[in-house]
Amino acid sequence: MNKKTIGRVVKYLKPYIPLIIISLMAAAATTLLSLYVPILAGKAIDLIIAPGIVDLDGISKILIRMIMVILLAALFQWIMNVINNHITYRVVKDIRKKAFDHIQSLPLSYLDTKQYGDFVSRIIADIDQFSDGLLMGFSQFFTGLVMIIGTLCFMFTLNITITLVVVLLTPLSLFVAAFIAKKTYNLFVKQSEKRALLTGMVEEMVGNEKVVQAFSYEDDAIERFDKINDELADVSLKATFFSSLINPSTRFINNLVYAAVGIVGAVFVLKGRITVGQLTCFLSYANQYTKPFNEISGVVTELQNALACAGRVFELIDEEPETPDKENAVVLKDVKGSVMLKDVNFSYVPDKKLIQNLNLLVKPGMRVAIVGPTGCGKSTVINLLMRFYDVNSGSIQVEGNDVRDITRKSLRDNYGMVLQETWLKAASIKENIAYGREATDEEIIAAAKATHAHSFIKRLPNGYDTVLGEDGGSLSQGQKQLLCITRVMLSVPPMLILDEATSSIDTRTELRVQRAFAKLMAGRTSFIVAHRLSTIMEADMILVMKDGNIIEQGNHESLMKLGGFYSDLFNSQYKNV
Incomplete structure (x- = not known):
């Protein structure tokens, strides 16, 4: 024994x-x-x-x-x-x-x-x-x-x-x-x-x-x-x-x-x-x-x-837990949305380099889109911003504070995040929408109307009290994603992260949700990862990534005039339209 x-x-x-x-x-x-x-x-x-x-x-x-x-x-x-x-x-x-x-x-x-x-x-x-x-x-x-x-x-x-x-x-x-x-x-x-x-x-x-x-x-x-x-x-x-x-x-x-x-x-x-x-x-x-x-x-x-x-x-x-917050860790308050990445290097596997010397300055209220081929490091940047992973070297700063000096809870409380992969717990629609905070029925309904989820919710047997099975039960992928978007819409955080947030939604609903997002993003720092470039044309800054590096940077018009990688990527999506 x-x-x-x-x-x-x-x-x-x-x-x-x-x-x-x-x-x-x-x-x-x-x-x-x-x-x-x-x-x-x-x-x-x-x-x-x-x-x-x-x-x-x-x-x-x-x-x-x-x-x-x-x-x-x-x-x-x-x-x-x-x-x-x-x-x-x-x-x-x-x-x-x-x-x-x-x-x-x-x-x-x-x-x-x-x-x-x-x-x-x-x-x-x-x-x-x-x-x-x-x-x-x-x-x-x-x-x-x-x-x-x-x-x-x-x-x-x-x-x-x-x-x-x-x-x-x-x-x-x-x-x-x-x-x-x-x-x-x-x-x-x-x-x-x-x-x-x-x-x-x-x-x-x-x-x-x-x-x-x-x-x-x-x-x-x-x-x-x-x-x-x-x-x-x-x-x-x-x-x-x-x-x-x-x-x-x-x-x-x-x-x-x-x-x-x-x-x-x-x-x-x-x-x-x-x-x-x-x-x-x-x-x-x-x-x-x-x-x-x-x-x-x-x-x-x-x-x-x-x-x-x-x-x-x-x-x-006995597995080593996540590195605890520092004793004097900063609790973020009154966040405006200033984010800076300085000389960031990161890789999941030590001998396989991914992100190298990444530098970025995001001013409060900016909408930053991240595009690039699969595996270039787009979602990895999101993981680093949320501090799901720590950088190998360099630093990420929010409001002038290194994220490693900030409490994880206060850092993540100031981000609203919608991922391509949806997650819903086995509970009512109402409880799933209010997962991140306590809210009244009126607030929940208002958020659902803003994301155009209200109409399909009302058609369910018990409306907002309909109990979902594990991971959304019989809801379509698009409906599940709408509920996840509604969840963020309800919390109204100062910073947003949208990682392929509308990938499973039909084009008509996507246009409506994009307008809702536009209202939500107004005055808020937003990071948007997208493969469909039509969804990020209005972004203040577009970062074009390849092999872990930012190879192009600017808004849609300037990048199209540049005639580089972004221009080729955009034209490849719409050359037959």
């Missing part, structure tokens, strides 16, 4: 130590009462002296006492189970919350390199597996330990010699269980990793099923799925096979213990050193003593799986 992972689990258990102590006391009470039952049974047997010579009154009293003891043991066991459930699910809730909260603090540079299905697998499937193992650990592991210790104590009071026989044979069972457990841990780690791959692959295929079918990728998707599924089945089978050896192995040794107790005890009865009732009591104790070893061996298997899953979750929690 991974000692580091166990140590981490113990830390999460610390706040619940008082409950753990109560659970252990309840387990001890349950065990002691259960162990008292064989003593009563032995006494009852000894009252059957010979045929026709039976002390019925004495047996009746013992039976009444046995019923009371059994009922009391059941009560303590119920209390123990309630407490164990409470501790387990509280700990699981704490770990899941910690993991999800940590994801919110991770840098995009990390998130962009991982499959989203891997995060889902760790936070849902892995933590559920850990929960099952932890609950079994509480329910059977602690109870088993108390049962073993308690049984030994009771057995020593009856006969030391027979008890020593049991104690000497016990280490064999522990050795076998520990030996096999070491072999299974790595297999359970691989099982969790393969499960995460399968989750990611299913999420990828189901989320993009239209593309899969459009390109007839179904057979390849099935082949990929079968490959990962076979690998998961193979490693799961191996993990299950080796872990399943623990229980029969320990049972075999425990049966040897039971047989040894029976043989030695029978000899002692013949010699008159113990009574038949005491032998019956001893055999019952031998069975109760070995039973926890069988249970613990099963628990060890589950704990191997649980710790492997917990280790993956802790790996996520």
